[in-house]
Amino acid sequence: MNQTPQSEAGDGPEPSKPATQADELGAIRDLLFGEEKRQLDGLQERIEDPGLHAQDVGRVLPQAVTLATTENENLGAALVPAVETALKDSVKRNPARLANAIFPIIGPAIRKSISDTFSRLVQSLNQTLGHSFSPQGLRWRLEAARTGKSFAEVVLAHTLIYRVEQVFLIHKETGLLLQHVTAPHIRHEDAGVVSGMLTAIRDFARDSFQVSTAEALQTLQVGELNVWVEDGPQATVAAVIRGQAPLDFRTALQGAIEEIHALHGAQLEAFDGDAAPFETTRPILEPCLQIQFAEGTPGGKSPALPLLLLLLVLAPLAFWIAQSTVTGRRWSAFVEHLRSEPGIVVTTADRRDGQFVVGGLRDPLAIDPASLLEEFKLKPDKVSGQWEPYQALLPEFILKRSEALLQPPSEVSLEVQDGRLIIRGRAPGSWIAHALAQAPLLAGVHAIDATGLVNDTLAALASLQRQIEQEVLFFESGLTLKEGQEARLASLAGGIRSLELGARQTGRRPQVTIVGHTDASGSDDQNLRLSKMRADHVATLLASRGLPQELLESIGVGAREPLAPDATETEPTRHRRVTFRVRWLEEAVP
Amino acid sequence: MIQKKICMIGAPSVGKTSLVARYVYSLFSEKYLSTVGVKIDRKDVRVDGQDVTLMLWDLAGDDEYQPLKPSYLRGAAGYLLVADGTRQETLDHALDLHWRVTRSVGTIPFVLVLNKSDLAGQWEIDPAQIKPVAEDRWRVLRTSAKDGSGVEVAFSELARDILRPGQDRRTIPDPA
Numbered sequence: 193m194n195q196t197p198q199s200e201a202g203d204g205p206e207p208s209k210p211a212t213q214a215d216e217l218g219a220i221r222d223l224l225f226g227e228e229k230r231q232l233d234g235l236q237e238r239i240e241d242p243g244l245h246a247q248d249v250g251r252v253l254p255q256a257v258t259l260a261t262t263e264n265e266n267l268g269a270a271l272v273p274a275v276e277t278a279l280k281d282s283v284k285r286n287p288a289r290l291a292n293a294i295f296p297i298i299g300p301a302i303r304k305s306i307s308d309t310f311s312r313l314v315q316s317l318n319q320t321l322g323h324s325f326s327p328q329g330l331r332w333r334l335e336a337a338r339t340g341k342s343f344a345e346v347v348l349a350h351t352l353i354y355r356v357e358q359v360f361l362i363h364k365e366t367g368l369l370l371q372h373v374t375a376p377h378i379r380h381e382d383a384g385v386v387s388g389m390l391t392a393i394r395d396f397a398r399d400s401f402q403v404s405t406a407e408a409l410q411t412l413q414v415g416e417l418n419v420w421v422e423d424g425p426q427a428t429v430a431a432v433i434r435g436q437a438p439l440d441f442r443t444a445l446q447g448a449i450e451e452i453h454a455l456h457g458a459q460l461e462a463f464d465g466d467a468a469p470f471e472t473t474r475p476i477l478e479p480c481l482q483i484q485f486a487e488g489t490p491g492g493k494s495p496a497l498p499l500l501l502l503l504l505v506l507a508p509l510a511f512w513i514a515q516s517t518v519t520g521r522r523w524s525a526f527v528e529h530l531r532s533e534p535g536i537v538v539t540t541a542d543r544r545d546g547q548f549v550v551g552g553l554r555d556p557l558a559i560d561p562a563s564l565l566e567e568f569k570l571k572p573d574k575v576s577g578q579w580e581p582y583q584a585l586l587p588e589f590i591l592k593r594s595e596a597l598l599q600p601p602s603e604v605s606l607e608v609q610d611g612r613l614i615i616r617g618r619a620p621g622s623w624i625a626h627a628l629a630q631a632p633l634l635a636g637v638h639a640i641d642a643t644g645l646v647n648d649t650l651a652a653l654a655s656l657q658r659q660i661e662q663e664v665l666f667f668e669s670g671l672t673l674k675e676g677q678e679a680r681l682a683s684l685a686g687g688i689r690s691l692e693l694g695a696r697q698t699g700r701r702p703q704v705t706i707v708g709h710t711d712a713s714g715s716d717d718q719n720l721r722l723s724k725m726r727a728d729h730v731a732t733l734l735a736s737r738g739l740p741q742e743l744l745e746s747i748g749v750g751a752r753e754p755l756a757p758d759a760t761e762t763e764p765t766r767h768r769r770v771t772f773r774v775r776w777l778e779e780a781v782p
Numbered sequence: 783m784i785q786k787k788i789c790m791i792g793a794p795s796v797g798k799t800s801l802v803a804r805y806v807y808s809l810f811s812e813k814y815l816s817t818v819g820v821k822i823d824r825k826d827v828r829v830d831g832q833d834v835t836l837m838l839w840d841l842a843g844d845d846e847y848q849p850l851k852p853s854y855l856r857g858a859a860g861y862l863l864v865a866d867g868t869r870q871e872t873l874d875h876a877l878d879l880h881w882r883v884t885r886s887v888g889t890i891p892f893v894l895v896l897n898k899s900d901l902a903g904q905w906e907i908d909p910a911q912i913k914p915v916a917e918d919r920w921r922v923l924r925t926s927a928k929d930g931s932g933v934e935v936a937f938s939e940l941a942r943d944i945l946r947p948g949q950d951r952r953t954i955p956d957p958a
């Protein structure tokens with residue numbers, strides 16, 4: 193566009209006169225104002241082109257907003273509708289996004305708002321009381337001065353229909369106090385003593401008028417105060433009421449005592465003077481601290497009612513919040529601890545309907561999670577565990593499992609190394625057989641190393657066998673044993689019996705061969721016969737001491753096995769003897 | 783905190799109320815105001831390292847006009863059996879009350895006190911008389927609500943018996 197004047201000026205070879213005039217003017221104008229015109233055109237273009245315009249505004253907007261907010265408040269007000277619409281749209285499109293964004297501030301915001309409301313209500317209550325200089329207000333002030341009560345008390349007395357000032361939970365049998373809640377700013381006597389006296393008075397009334405237990409004294413009147421009593425099987429709830437409570441307040445008391453019996457029946461049954469378990473009845477009793485003002489009176493209109501109602505609502509709430517955060521912290525500590533316990537794999541830790549649930553995998557040899565509850569001050573009935581058994585493959589668990597299954601005797605030590613079960617020490621053969629059969633079945637055991645294990649039974653059997661085989665019984669002549677030899681038969685029989693018993697554990701059976709010998713005199717034939725007879729004789733003697741026949745066999749070897757080759761003739765009686773040999777027979781163990 | 787109900791039992795004017803007043807408030811008065819019905823006081827004590835609240839039920843002295851009410855005994859963990867050492871008959875009365883209590887609430891810990899020990903000159907109870915019950919391992923103590931001697935011990939012995947049940951305690955056989 194800005195080229196047009198130039199081209200017009202340069203492109204007309206034969207311009208007509210008027211045209212020439214106009215051209216000249218244009219040229220002059222162009223000369224004089226060309227630069228400014230071009231700038232103006234540029235500006236106009238920027239303004240009319242929305243894209244370019246937006247760029248310009250965008251560049252200065254943050255600065256402009258800052259300036260506008262510091263210098264006056266109109267901008268904020270102007271923005272409200274836009275922001276509101278934007279928020280509405282955002283919520284409509286995706287509520288979660290906004291919720292997530294404000295989640296961190298919403299809790300503190302609610303708390304702050306509650307405490308603000310609270311202090312404002314308290315303030316305006318004070319103001320109402322302080323500024324009520326109406327004729328009635330003045331009369332009440334006089335009354336306050338006369339009676340020495342505070343003005344607030346007098347106002348309360350005139351405007352109150354009823355107010356439940358104290359609620360007692362009393363153990364019926366002993367009259368001992370289980371729990372006591374009071375409305376704010378109520379002065380009261382020692383609740384324990386009141387609880388006892390109340391019980392005594394009711395006992396007295398019951399005894400004096402010979403009524404049945406069911407018809408116990410349910411209402412007492414003391415000056416402006418009424419005491420309403422509701423009995424459960426084990427506990428009694430008593431409310432101290434200023435003024436006239438409606439009849440349905442009795443229903444509230446009944447509900448409370450019923451709920452307490454439902455929740456604490458077992459503890460009431462077991463009560464032995466410790467009121468601590470009944471701390472948790474507060475949230476049930478506190479709602480009984482009701483209050484109602486007469487309508488149309490200053491009290492009724494004053495914020496005291498909402499304030500007190502709020503108090504009634506907040507007190508249990510605050511209690512609940514405090515309680516649940518404390519419990520919550522204990523709970524997390526408990527779960528953390530479980531996670532660090534070997535042999536326990538926590539897969540779920542949840543809170544459902546006020547009940548804690550923890551679960552996962554647990555090696556039966558790991559610590560019992562329930563046993564930790566006390567340490568973390570958690571009530572067992574609030575926590576349930578859902579554990580699937582599994583076998584942990586940590587070396588310590590393989591070891592524990594091995595010990596539980598194998599039950600090694602005291603002289604045996606077990607060790608686990610890279611899945612290898614190393615058994616060392618001395619043990620009876622029976623245990624070794626059992627251990628070697630069972631160990632491969634243990635989870636986590638891949639190999640067994642029993643090279644360091646000594647079989648006690650085998651060692652004992654070997655030594656017994658040696659003793660028996662060194663035994664020699666000497667004969668005087670013929671079948672007559674030398675003096676003193678008979679006595680040795682007893683210990684010999686004992687040895688053989690032990691051998692037999694011990695061997696049973698190893699799955700074998702000993703066979704004792706009694707070998708008869710003679711001296712070298714006489715014929716071979718004779719000697720063989722005599723030696724066999726000697727062996728038989730000893731076999732009979734042993735059998736007569738209770739040894740089973742089948743353990744024994746007897747053979748005669750005549751003079752073929754002399755004691756020492758050179759000693760044949762030196763002392764004949766030394767050769768007249770029987771000796772013993774032990775053989776082993778394999779036997780299937782039943 | 784553990785609470786226990788304890789009853790004061792004995793003939794009229796033996797000093798039940800005075801013993802409680804001495805124990806709880808460290809006070810004594812010569813004036814005699816006979817108790818009607820029951821009066822309850824509390825005392826927090828520490829027994830063998832354990833805190834316990836004793837709810838003391840001071841019952842009216844037993845006589846034919848105001849006989850001991852079994853309903854006041856319900857739930858009692860123990861009782862102080864009080865006799866007046868200057869009046870022989872109050873000891874017999876106390877022994878009789880002991881049977882009535884035992885029949886009503888069973889065997890529970892108790893301590894027998896012979897009160898008014900400050901009046902040594904008028905003492906009527908001969909040691910031989912209490913020997914049989916003492917031999918039967920009853921706890922028997924002399925007290926004076928007036929000068930305070932033995933009072934603290936009597937209550938704490940009772941509290942100890944209540945908190946440690948099953949220690950040497952026996953009752954004499956029912957004479958009835």
Ligand SMILES: Nc1nc2c(ncn2[C@@H]2O[C@H](COP(=O)(O)OP(=O)(O)OP(=O)(O)O)[C@@H](O)[C@H]2O)c(=O)[nH]1
Nearest residue numbers: 794795796797798799800812817843898926927928
């Ligand atoms: N000297 C002396 N007087 C006592 C003692 N204890 C009580 N008294 C007096 O004995 C009288 C009766 O005492 P209470 O304590 O009222 O007797 P109680 O057993 O409570 O009598 P009831 O309530 O009627 O059964 C009062 O005058 C007391 O001052 C004591 O240890 N020494």
Ligand SMILES: [Mg+2]
Nearest residue numbers: 798799816817
């Ligand atoms: Mg008295």
